[in-house]
Amino acid sequence: xxxxxxxxxxxxxxxxxxxxxxxxxxxxxxxxxxxxxxxxxxxxxxxxxxxxxxxxxxxxxxxxxxxxxxxxxxxxxxxxxxxxxxxxxxxxxxxxxxxxxxxxxxxxxxxxxxxxxxxxxxxxxxxxxxxxxxxxxxxxxxxxxxxxxxxxxxxxxxxxxxxxxxxxxxxxxxxxxxxxxxxxxxxxxxxxxxxxxxxxxxxxxxxxxxxxxxxxxxxxxxxxxxxxxxxxxxxxxxxxxxxxxxxxxxxxxxxxxxxxxxxxxxxxxxxxxxxxxxxxxxxxxxxxxxxxxxxxxxxxxxxxxxxxxxxxxxxxxxxx
Amino acid sequence: xxxxxxxxxxxxxxxxxxxxxxxxxxxxxxxxxxxxxxxxxxxxxxxxxxxxxxxxxxxxxxxxxxxxxxxxxxxxxxxxxxxxxxxxxxxxxxxxxxxxxxxxxxxxxxxxxxxxxxxxxxxxxxxxxxxxxxxxxxxxxxxxxxxxxxxxxxxxxxxxxxxxxxxxxxxxxxxxxxxxxxxxxxxxxxxxxxxxxxxxxxxxxxxxxxxxxxxxxxxxxxxxxxxxxxxxxxxxxxxxxxxxxxxxxxxxxxxxxxxxxxxxxxxxxxxxxxxxxxxxxxxxxxxxxxxxxxxxxxxxxxxxxxxxxxxxxxxxxxxx
Numbered sequence: 274x275x276x277x278x279x280x281x282x283x284x285x286x287x288x289x290x291x292x293x294x295x296x297x298x299x300x301x302x303x304x305x306x307x308x309x310x311x312x313x314x315x316x317x318x319x320x321x322x323x324x325x326x327x328x329x330x331x332x333x334x335x336x337x338x339x340x341x342x343x344x345x346x347x348x349x350x351x352x353x354x355x356x357x358x359x360x361x362x363x364x365x366x367x368x369x370x371x372x373x374x375x376x377x378x379x380x381x382x383x384x385x386x387x388x389x390x391x392x393x394x395x396x397x398x399x400x401x402x403x404x405x406x407x408x409x410x411x412x413x414x415x416x417x418x419x420x421x422x423x424x425x426x427x428x429x430x431x432x433x434x435x436x437x438x439x440x441x442x443x444x445x446x447x448x449x450x451x452x453x454x455x456x457x458x459x460x461x462x463x464x465x466x467x468x469x470x471x472x473x474x475x476x477x478x479x480x481x482x483x484x485x486x487x488x489x490x491x492x493x494x495x496x497x498x499x500x501x502x503x504x505x506x507x508x509x510x511x512x513x514x515x516x517x518x519x520x521x522x523x524x525x526x527x528x529x530x531x532x533x534x535x536x537x538x539x540x541x542x543x544x545x546x547x548x549x550x551x552x553x554x555x556x557x558x559x560x561x562x563x564x565x566x567x568x569x570x571x572x573x574x575x576x577x578x579x580x581x582x583x584x585x586x587x588x589x590x591x592x593x
Numbered sequence: 594x595x596x597x598x599x600x601x602x603x604x605x606x607x608x609x610x611x612x613x614x615x616x617x618x619x620x621x622x623x624x625x626x627x628x629x630x631x632x633x634x635x636x637x638x639x640x641x642x643x644x645x646x647x648x649x650x651x652x653x654x655x656x657x658x659x660x661x662x663x664x665x666x667x668x669x670x671x672x673x674x675x676x677x678x679x680x681x682x683x684x685x686x687x688x689x690x691x692x693x694x695x696x697x698x699x700x701x702x703x704x705x706x707x708x709x710x711x712x713x714x715x716x717x718x719x720x721x722x723x724x725x726x727x728x729x730x731x732x733x734x735x736x737x738x739x740x741x742x743x744x745x746x747x748x749x750x751x752x753x754x755x756x757x758x759x760x761x762x763x764x765x766x767x768x769x770x771x772x773x774x775x776x777x778x779x780x781x782x783x784x785x786x787x788x789x790x791x792x793x794x795x796x797x798x799x800x801x802x803x804x805x806x807x808x809x810x811x812x813x814x815x816x817x818x819x820x821x822x823x824x825x826x827x828x829x830x831x832x833x834x835x836x837x838x839x840x841x842x843x844x845x846x847x848x849x850x851x852x853x854x855x856x857x858x859x860x861x862x863x864x865x866x867x868x869x870x871x872x873x874x875x876x877x878x879x880x881x882x883x884x885x886x887x888x889x890x891x892x893x894x895x896x897x898x899x900x901x902x903x904x905x906x907x908x909x910x911x912x913x
């Protein structure tokens with residue numbers, strides 16, 4: 274199969290919202306004057322972001338999900354994306370499920386592919402995603418204010434726990450393993466929540482590199498600090514059990530700095546508490562307030578007895 | 594150096610046109626209601642699109658140039674781009690010249706970086722570029738009409754000749770070698786020409802995979818055919834000499850199907866001939882008419898004696 278036939282078969286779709294879809298030198302879209310265009314990009318590399326031999330359906334989902342998660346963290350409504358990837362060979366048995374996973378998520382959020390590029394090379398996937406958000410409503414990292422409550426949208430730490438189990442560093446009961454695998458491989462971008470938060474939150478970020486590391490971006494950008502409480506952080510049952518057991522040290526680390534859950538961390542005034550709690554419940558999310566914003570810079574985390582925890586480094590692609 | 598420090602040092606620039614530049618979950622831009630947004634993406638892989646050990650300054654230039662060339666072929670004015678790349682290690686001796694080459698071209702065309710992603714991995718660079726073009730003025734591939742003249746913006750075949758010399762398949766006189774190396778490694782996206790052609794051309798494409806292969810895209814999309822003449826195709830002197838000598842067969846192939854020159858191929862009515870010729874001259878480009886559009890589908894190329902040439906396959910990343 275040639276490069277063109279490959280694109281045509283698995284990735285070409287008729288334009289619906291776009292003025293001109295894929296298949297020309299560029300796609301053309303019209304952005305309403307009442308909206309800002311939000312743009313983000315993420316690259317996933319085999320052996321770094323996913324295992325060699327990863328399920329292609331889930332991989333297709335994941336590589337779009339991490340981009341949509343950035344749009345969600347901005348409060349943007351996803352509209353378009355481009356897909357570039359290098360792959361060792363044009364293999365229908367891989368491309369077909371990959372494209373199905375990709376478009377399953379794309380269709381769920383009404384986001385449209387408008388172009389791409391394929392080439393031979395080590396498996397690498399790069400997506401640029403675009404969304405719309407009303408001017409002045411975008412959830413920047415720099416908007417946190419002293420007195421804000423700090424929220425997490427849903428349980429975190431599960432993806433990292435699953436990774437630890439894959440590495441043989443811990444074990445997970447059979448009953449929890451598949452659910453955590455789904456968490457890791459098919460994260461749910463919190464689009465509806467992000468759109469809702471435009472009118473309530475002051476700042477937001479998606480937790481890709483770990484809670485503490487990503488919160489630190491909000492704190493630095495907003496020139497504030499935060500105090501959070503370990504016991505308030507929502508975690509999956511399997512991780513909660515480990516927080517109470519002999520693997521507590523590892524479990525604390527996974528809770529505070531485990532990445533890849535793609536939940537939102539956001540800050541909002543206490544006056545918005547009721548509305549946000551109701552929305553989380555309506556969306557079936559087990560998120561909640563984990564602490565609050567303070568004037569003194571830096572992040573402090575406390576355990577169940579109020580003792581300060583030492584904070585782990587977040588993941589770095591050139592160190593991790 | 595951490596991933597964040599790396600981005601900060603070499604790729605973070607203050608927003609100028611953008612509402613919000615890099616450093617948040619997304620960038621934010623405002624697209625005027627009077628414009629369509631044109632979007633394109635290209636990925637370059639070491640060992641496939643460039644040699645291992647390629648000059649990083651030129652590589653930075655090239656990876657943006659191939660994207661801007663797509664915008665030029667659409668008649669769009671470049672505005673923004675995102676940059677994602679995997680690289681084996683965070684090496685300042687590579688990153689510094691790479692970013693300088695990238696921004697040298699970006700600054701020349703007033704195009705602004707608005708985000709990106711870096712990760713460890715085999716050297717792979719992916720850019721998504723965005724530009725603006727007035728609705729209905731975009732130069733699609735599908736607009737060619739019977740009777741149109743077929744133009745090439747400037748000499749082609751030089752990049753492929755240089756590549757053949759690198760592979761030891763031919764030799765180039767010392768006096769021409771560096772100029773051809775520049776052609777290959779630092780192509781000039783024909784932005785000003787593309788903007789001009791909005792008002793004159795019916796269809797356009799940039800020649801990345803070779804003249805015949807790329808022309809075929811226009812012909813298929815427009816449901817027309819074309820006749821072109823080898824002797825009318827502008828080529829560099831070094832290639833012209835080979836067309837007259839013992840390496841003629843190779844030279845014909847490079848002229849008709851050599852890629853990577855990133856010149857524009859476009860079609861326009863004869864009534865626009867004078868204006869286009871004058872613009873090419875004003876831009877210092879040695880382009881011209883190489884043939885015309887006919888009703889019968891397919892591409893025919895003729896040699897100096899009017900004999901039909903057999904047309905080579907264009908490059909395919911999964912075969913080439």
